[in-house]
Amino acid sequence: METNVPEQEFGNGRGLVKKCWDALLENSYLAAVLSAVALGIIAGLILKFYIQISEHDKQYIGFPGEILMQMVQLMTVPLLLTNMITGASGFEAHRVIAGRAAAYFLSTTLMSLTIGIFLVMMFEPGTAPAVEGEDPEDVEPFFNVDSLMDIIRNMAPKCLIQACFRQYETDRLEYAVESDEFNSSLDTNVTEMRLVVKYVDGTNILGLIVWALIFRIIFNRIGKDAKVLVEVFHALNEATKIIVDMILSFLPVGVLFLTISHVIEFNVVETIFEIGKFMALVIIGLIIHSTIVLPLTYFLCTRLNPYDVIKEIFPALKKALFSSSSVKTLPLTTQCCESRLMVDKSVTQYMLPIGTNINMDGTALYEVAAAIFITQINHIHLKIGQLIAITLTSGVCSIGSSGIPATGGMTTMFVLMAVGLPAKEATILVVVEWLLDRCNSVVNVLGNCIGVAIVHQVSKGQLGEMEQGPPTPRVQVIDDEELSLYHVQAEFNPEEHSQDEEDMFNALEYQ
Numbered sequence: 001m002e003t004n005v006p007e008q009e010f011g012n013g014r015g016l017v018k019k020c021w022d023a024l025l026e027n028s029y030l031a032a033v034l035s036a037v038a039l040g041i042i043a044g045l046i047l048k049f050y051i052q053i054s055e056h057d058k059q060y061i062g063f064p065g066e067i068l069m070q071m072v073q074l075m076t077v078p079l080l081l082t083n084m085i086t087g088a089s090g091f092e093a094h095r096v097i098a099g100r101a102a103a104y105f106l107s108t109t110l111m112s113l114t115i116g117i118f119l120v121m122m123f124e125p126g127t128a129p130a131v132e133g134e135d136p137e138d139v140e141p142f143f144n145v146d147s148l149m150d151i152i153r154n155m156a157p158k159c160l161i162q163a164c165f166r167q168y169e170t171d172r173l174e175y176a177v178e179s180d181e182f183n184s185s186l187d188t189n190v191t192e193m194r195l196v197v198k199y200v201d202g203t204n205i206l207g208l209i210v211w212a213l214i215f216r217i218i219f220n221r222i223g224k225d226a227k228v229l230v231e232v233f234h235a236l237n238e239a240t241k242i243i244v245d246m247i248l249s250f251l252p253v254g255v256l257f258l259t260i261s262h263v264i265e266f267n268v269v270e271t272i273f274e275i276g277k278f279m280a281l282v283i284i285g286l287i288i289h290s291t292i293v294l295p296l297t298y299f300l301c302t303r304l305n306p307y308d309v310i311k312e313i314f315p316a317l318k319k320a321l322f323s324s325s326s327v328k329t330l331p332l333t334t335q336c337c338e339s340r341l342m343v344d345k346s347v348t349q350y351m352l353p354i355g356t357n358i359n360m361d362g363t364a365l366y367e368v369a370a371a372i373f374i375t376q377i378n379h380i381h382l383k384i385g386q387l388i389a390i391t392l393t394s395g396v397c398s399i400g401s402s403g404i405p406a407t408g409g410m411t412t413m414f415v416l417m418a419v420g421l422p423a424k425e426a427t428i429l430v431v432v433e434w435l436l437d438r439c440n441s442v443v444n445v446l447g448n449c450i451g452v453a454i455v456h457q458v459s460k461g462q463l464g465e466m467e468q469g470p471p472t473p474r475v476q477v478i479d480d481e482e483l484s485l486y487h488v489q490a491e492f493n494p495e496e497h498s499q500d501e502e503d504m505f506n507a508l509e510y511q
Helices: 004-026 028-050 055-061 063-085 095-123 145-155 205-248 251-265 268-302 306-312 314-323 330-340 345-358 361-377 384-398 410-419 424-458 460-468 480-491 494-510
Strands: 166-180 187-201
Touching: 028 251, 028 268, 028 424, 055 063, 055 251, 063 205, 063 251, 063 384, 063 410, 063 424, 095 268, 095 345, 095 361, 095 384, 095 424, 145 166, 145 205, 145 384, 205 384, 251 424, 268 306, 268 361, 268 424, 306 314, 306 424, 314 330, 314 424, 330 345, 330 424, 345 424, 361 384, 361 410, 361 424, 384 410, 410 424, 424 460
Parallel strands: none
Antiparallel strands: 166 187
């Protein structure tokens, strides 16, 4: 017995090592990206403190990362547009159920985006001490009439191709104007404010999103005749994702050099502290959305206890936490909704596949918070137009984000580059995204299940009509005596017989 104990312990240890190795192989890509971040931090610290690095050397070190950013920028617009146009195509259901599902998806996504914006703008986790030489008076105001007019101008671009790389912007320029004062012999200089509307470099994401949505509505109205166009955009979307896959194979190398250049240029301790505050705010936002907003929405719509729903779908939430994927959790989510919540299959088979692809509340909250956090690190003061563009782009990126093979700050790069903001620092989020993404997946699954339960409760009348089918015509029962009398009357009617003879004679006389 004594000799078997060490062998058993050795066997248990070898089994644990095998499980760890299998998990490493299963997540080899994530492990490669995290290893690149760790090596980049170590190499950056060595170069920063022990080797003298010139400005030219810094550019050479960041060159592979620059190539990665250019490739990401190349695929940003095609990926966003094809996701927007093909986001919810191919699904059909009862019109009332589809309308209620769309209203729920849109409202909860907007609420999650609002929570993320409020927390990051209120607490500013990426705001460092003010830069020397920066005058607060020179900072443009967050909102004015000109920025509102720029939003409307960008929503109606002159050319959609031009909108892919240029957008409208209004500048206020001061001109010195000489004027003669009354009863004065001296000329005085007076400054006059003039508005200049011009094109600037940067993707007009507002116009592209608006017109992609318009095209989607038009395709739905056309119906079968637009099937070919929808299939074309589906093919473009799949081709774009394949190209993104190819670009992501270069991601570990690009992240390595981007991390090195970031460590050389910035204070590592200060950056770590800022990332910690960002993580705390995102987790707080997810908790608010999952424990207050979604349950309150369920209670207001159904007047039932929302925590009974959460208790029944807890196995799906646990799997989403460990698997970090709402797609992998979909079979268990469907089983929990149908077997434990007793939701009608017509609702689950329609809403859950769509919700898994387009209703990503946790992902949307994370994306908009991460994008604003990166702008704060870069000391960029957002205007109302830029904030709206970031919000819309984050929402679009959350649509179909399960189909975007992006990890870490990759999707945040898409958001920032689509709006025309610097995105190099988004790579630092790779370190924390693997943890936050698990929390995002739990909120995504919870949001889908709450939506299924709400639509099932408020649509019970429509579901009963769908199960019963169209009404059958009423059949009147006639006994044998009435049936024989009916046949006799049908066989001979003197008035009809005389009318037929009269018609026949009139026809002969006409001939």
